[in-house]
Amino acid sequence: MSILLAIDFDGTLATHDTVDWFSARWAPEDFEAADQALANGEITLDACLAQQIANITATREEIISFLVDTVAIRPGARELFAFCAEHDIEPIVVSAGFESLIHAILQAHGFDLPVSAHEVEFGPEGMRVRFRERALCDHCGERCKRDEVAKLAAGRRVAYVGDGYSDLCAAEEAEVRFARASLITHLEREGFSYVPFENMHDVRIGLADALGVAP
Ligand SMILES: [Mg+2]
């Protein structure tokens, strides 16, 4: 009865999409243009990410301090991870954002979780993405999280928690899906079942339901 719980970070475990959030703060025009191009299907998610941050010359310390001050972890996370520990569920953050920034936010809120994400380099010319190696996906044509989650699961059942574009493909493959925001729209349209969530208590209760145990 072992389960992998793959959790998106931006807008899912965290209250904000952190990359959108600091990009809109430091490079609002680039943010708008990249976001619109992604929505129009003109660029991939990876290209969107690179464009959003390319001209930001803030330091790592400035970005982290802004994020730690303004981004919270959704309520119920502590209870969710305690539930996971009791029920042989492995939680891992699988993100299309930046690992070191995610760790900094998690640590500031007293959490320590494994994180699989891209990385970022800061420099006087702007921020550059160091992309995590993800396979080009047969289903969506992007370097999405689907294959990585399957590999991490290594045959275990998968529960997936997400909210948006980076989750559309990986969530489809999961056995139990927790969704909010645009992931709900996508799963509804494609005919997949899901449990709606607004906080991590909802996720814990949904997992308990799926396992037939007390939350
Ligand atoms: Mg997200």
Ligand SMILES: [Zn+2]
């Ligand atoms: Zn995919």
